[in-house]
Amino acid sequence: MLRTWKTVLLTGVFTLTLTGTSYVSPDLFPTSNVSAASASVNAPGQLKKAETSQLDEIIKRGYIRVGMTGDYKPFSYLNPETNEYEGFDVDAAKELAKDLGVEVRFVQTTWSDMMNDLLADKFDIAAGGVTRNTARQKTAYVSQGYITFGKAPLVRAEDKDKYLTIEDINKPSVRVGVNPGGTNEVFVRQYLPNANVTVVDNNLDIPHLVADGTYDVMITDTVEAMTYAKADPRLYAALTDKPFTKSEKGYMIPRGDFVYASYLEMWMDEMKLQGKFDELYKKWME
Template identity: 25%
Template sequence: MNKKFKTGLLLAVLALVFAVTGCGSQEKAAPKVLKVGTDAAFAPFEFQDESTKEYVGFDIDLAKALGKQMGYEVQIQNMNFDGIIPGIESGNIDIAATGMTITAERSQKVNFSKPYYKSGLAVVVKADNATIKGFGDLEGKKIAVQIGTTGASEAKKIKNAQVREFNSSAEAFMELKAGGADAVVNDLPVNEYYIVKTGAKDAKIVGDVVSAEEYGIAIGKKNTELTEKINKALDELKKNGEYEKLYLKWFGKKPPQA
């Protein structure tokens, strides 16, 4: 074996080593993926933009901000609300950002982050309805709700109420508009957004807000490490002003002081 051949062979081996090392570096640099489940029919928290067909909303922006803070690539998966917790339990999604109220029953199945939004339930009726003035007037009435929500649970407690469950809040409002329901029971910010979108012509909110609620990011019960990461990232977003920026964008006001 002559000297030139040895040198050429050495260079070829070195090139192969660098190529393999380079591939390994690229694999290590691949971003971690965070699969986020949401029911994109709950504006202004999550919905599909009619023009771009992209999923948008406060929860969508918050999930992306949390992912960026933690160094994750966020993938949004749209699904029915009542299938989200099973999706977390099966591992099909990592977390849920979907206006989910923290409850004792849900906490038996999933972990929740620190609360990120305070809400409550409100009643929506047609603009010309003068008989229903709040929750106290819903006895025996036809009530439209979104399946699996706390609004649905609360409506079912009302004496003799005929509760109809729909896959989305939009469908519940359509039922009200069509005259198939006397009222819709849903989260206050969702109701407010609907009123704004309709220009307050078709419907109105009546009565007091009841059942104070807090939303949380839902995470797998055993995934305590991810729960800690999300809580830390949420704290950081509140400190650096990003959370307030998103809140202003979607609700037109600053978040309430803790």
């Protein structure tokens, strides 16, 4: 009898304790069955309809459109003899298309029109020696860098010790040739206001015009300067070890597309990890 009384008392205390702590045992109080699937469907994040990424559109259409100027060796060059693009970023674009399982189609643009053409959906990605900077990042999405470079003077070999500083070049007597609309012109306008500057529409013409004496200096990237100096013994790429600036090259896509941007960044990581960017550097720049 005593044992039965103690059992009843303990059961009552245990029940009151659980109720007071807001714990409700399913064994003590029956509840309605709540579906976990129903809760997940009604979660706030599930109520939003995901927008289609440009990545999905590229894969669906079966090709990626790559915007290039075709005038910027060794990154992109539209060979007039073959009417085909060639260069570091041409090969990189083909690798990107291969990884996506699509074809690549190159779309010609200019440095002045590149941003507007990208925003007008004339191509999916801009490549071919695009410099990473905050000005471009305000309007588009610029990827991580894949090669470091700086602005430096391309001069005649006989003048290799003549134009070594900004002060040496920033004079009315110094004739500077520059292509329009890109970071080369931005640099020249900012740092060489006193030089005799001429804007040359075709960037490919400027090295030859320096070599034949029409201009004294071409301000360009160290990589391009070395490429032209290697091809023409009349030219010299100055300050390639200590350029005036330091920047990186990247790729540019429309901003606001997280899926597309994430894929691009991972693809670039893989290109670096697998040594493919190094292979392209050796092919086009050494």
